[in-house]
Amino acid sequence: MKKGWIVAKVYQKENVYEAFNQRLEYIFKHFEHIVVSFSGGKDSGVMLELVHQYYETHHLAEKQIKVSVFYLDYEGNYQQTKDYVHRCIGKFPNFDYYHVCLPVSASCGISMYQSTWLPWDPEHEEIWVSSIPKGAISLENQEFPFFEVGMSDYDFQSKFCQWVHQKSGAKRTAVLVGIRAQESLNRYNAVTRKETFSRFGTIPYSRRIAHNVFNFYPLYDWLFEDVWIANKKFGFDYNHLYDLYLQAGVPFKSMRVANPFHQCGVQSLKLYKAIEPETWGKLVGRVNGANFASLYGGTSAMGYRGVTLPKGHNWESYVDFLLMTLPPETRKIYLKKFCSSIHYWTKKGGALPTTIIDELAKTSLQFERLGAPKNNRKYKQDYEVIRFKAYPDDVPIQSFRLVPSYKRMCITILKNDTSCQYMGFGQTKDELQKKQEAMEKWGAIL
Numbered sequence: 001m002k003k004g005w006i007v008a009k010v011y012q013k014e015n016v017y018e019a020f021n022q023r024l025e026y027i028f029k030h031f032e033h034i035v036v037s038f039s040g041g042k043d044s045g046v047m048l049e050l051v052h053q054y055y056e057t058h059h060l061a062e063k064q065i066k067v068s069v070f071y072l073d074y075e076g077n078y079q080q081t082k083d084y085v086h087r088c089i090g091k092f093p094n095f096d097y098y099h100v101c102l103p104v105s106a107s108c109g110i111s112m113y114q115s116t117w118l119p120w121d122p123e124h125e126e127i128w129v130s131s132i133p134k135g136a137i138s139l140e141n142q143e144f145p146f147f148e149v150g151m152s153d154y155d156f157q158s159k160f161c162q163w164v165h166q167k168s169g170a171k172r173t174a175v176l177v178g179i180r181a182q183e184s185l186n187r188y189n190a191v192t193r194k195e196t197f198s199r200f201g202t203i204p205y206s207r208r209i210a211h212n213v214f215n216f217y218p219l220y221d222w223l224f225e226d227v228w229i230a231n232k233k234f235g236f237d238y239n240h241l242y243d244l245y246l247q248a249g250v251p252f253k254s255m256r257v258a259n260p261f262h263q264c265g266v267q268s269l270k271l272y273k274a275i276e277p278e279t280w281g282k283l284v285g286r287v288n289g290a291n292f293a294s295l296y297g298g299t300s301a302m303g304y305r306g307v308t309l310p311k312g313h314n315w316e317s318y319v320d321f322l323l324m325t326l327p328p329e330t331r332k333i334y335l336k337k338f339c340s341s342i343h344y345w346t347k348k349g350g351a352l353p354t355t356i357i358d359e360l361a362k363t364s365l366q367f368e369r370l371g372a373p374k375n376n377r378k379y380k381q382d383y384e385v386i387r388f389k390a391y392p393d394d395v396p397i398q399s400f401r402l403v404p405s406y407k408r409m410c411i412t413i414l415k416n417d418t419s420c421q422y423m424g425f426g427q428t429k430d431e432l433q434k435k436q437e438a439m440e441k442w443g444a445i446l
Contacts, residue, residue: 017050017221017230022203023218024054028065030200033170035161036095038071038088038237040081041257043178044225045088047219052092061094066168068096070160072153074106074135075119076129080241081257086133087237098164099136103149104156118150147298162210172212174200181220183253224252257432293397307411315393315406322413325411330418337420342391349387352402357384359397366390391432 012019027034036051038044048069054060055067071085089097105116120128123138139149146159165173186412187306200206205217231238245255309318319338323331344350351373352360360367370385401408404423412422419425 011443016226019221020050020218021054023050023216025214027174027218028054028058028060031170031172031174032064033066033165033168033173033216035067035068035070035164035173035175037157037175037177038069038085040071040085040088040193041178041229042238042242042255043180043219043222045084045178045238046230046236047176047178048088049234050230052095053234055092055094062116064262066096066169066170067094068098068164070098070157070164071100071132072104072157073099073101073119075101077257078241080244081239082130082133084237084239084241089135098160099133100142100160101132101136101138102142102147103139104153105111114280116150116152122149126296158209161213163212165210172214175209175213175215175216177215178219179217180222180224182223292334307407307414315410316391319406319409319413324411326413327358333418334409334420337423337425341404341423341425346391347386347387350384350404351379351385354382354384356397356399356402357386359399360386360395360403363396365392365395370383413421 008440014022034051036044036048038048051067055065057403060067069089071089073085077085085099089099101120103118103120103122105118120132120139144160144163146163147156161173161175198208200208200214203216205220207215209215230236239257241257242255245436266272292296309315310321313321323334324438326334349368349370357369366389368389370387373379375387388404392403394400394407395405397403401422412420417423
């Protein structure tokens with residue numbers, strides 16, 4: 001196999017249902033405690049049903065194998081999702097359930113005034129989209145020693161898994177997450193990466209999150225159709241929001257059940273208006289920018305569908321203009337990332353595929369070629385480090401998203417992408433100052 005070739009999918013003899021059960025067999029053999037990460041969506045829903053099916057068929061209760069179900073409630077859900085969660089929490093008596101309604105900060109991709117929002121904000125109970133369900137874990141009854149008001153949802157989930165592992169008394173805990181490679185390139189990479197240091201043994205669809213606590217993605221090779229075939233074949237319950245999505249003509253890839261203000265869901269935020277007007281009325285007053293995002297999500301106004309340059313500007317000057325329209329705190333977040341990118345690409349240099357560099361060589365952009373990357377990373381194709389003599393204003397090649405430019409900065413701002421993922425940065429944590437203030441204010445009652 002030549003270096004740089006893309007590896008094709010290899011189909012096995014067993015179907016995805018059989019493969020899933022083989023994975024469960026392996027997991028239950030090596031782990032005494034299983035946590036099902038439940039979101040109320042189709043993937044985690046079918047996974048919960050299949051885990052219970054396997055658990056009952058193999059009489060695992062007699063072997064004292066523990067299963068916990070964890071659901072982090074983001075407050076702003078469709079009524080259909082609330083109803084489905086209500087039907088699932090407590091559905092299987094042999095399982096333990098954790099329905100969490102706590103003020104942990106979540107990503108917000110719709111507002112220039114806030115990079116995160118706080119579900120179940122104790123200071124603004126009057127604008128909550130819904131009330132805390134009976135039996136859920138809330139600020140008043142939570143007993144998590146690690147919890148802090150305003151901590152990020154990702155941080156909370158990681159620490160929760162460690163806490164529930166310790167509480168179970170099990171030697172090892174496996175956290176089952178219902179992600180599928182079909183959904184995005186990031187998810188595909190999560191289950192096909194080559195490094196082994198963070199795996200459980202040689203299992204590519206696993207990842208260590210703490211000592212003796214591992215994530216597993218047993219549904220990774222399922223297709224959208226496979227989920228619904230399983231629901232039909234076994235008569236599983238599911239979130240009937242998907243029926244409404246189908247009736248509304250929503251594309252399969254846009255049928256999301258998640259944090260309503262996440263940047264990945266901006267384009268579908270407007271669906272609340274048509275599907276559930278009453279909930280939409282509450283969402284409008286919940287986070288600044290919700291109505292604007294519903295109107296212009298998916299358009300050039302929010303960085304989609306071909307952003308054009310205003311007359312009298314180049315992309316660098318347009319960046320300056322956009323930054324001046326932002327609140328000071330938000331502007332500071334972008335400036336830190338943008339300055340870091342400029343310094344990196346004009347002083348140190350960054351790695352790009354040689355095919356992209358060859359394209360750049362045909363443009364007027366000036367850069368130095370510094371040779372192969374001097375790190376231990378295993379690249380799937382040939383890479384080379386380049387250093388720009390001046391930070392590019394625009395990059396006139398087809399794969400411009402892989403190359404830094406002031407145009408990418410503009411699109412990042414228009415997308416309200418304060419984490420700057422569009423520019424290749426990793427996701428940022430919550431603003432430390434706001435978090436510290438929340439901790440000081442609410443620490444006394446926790």
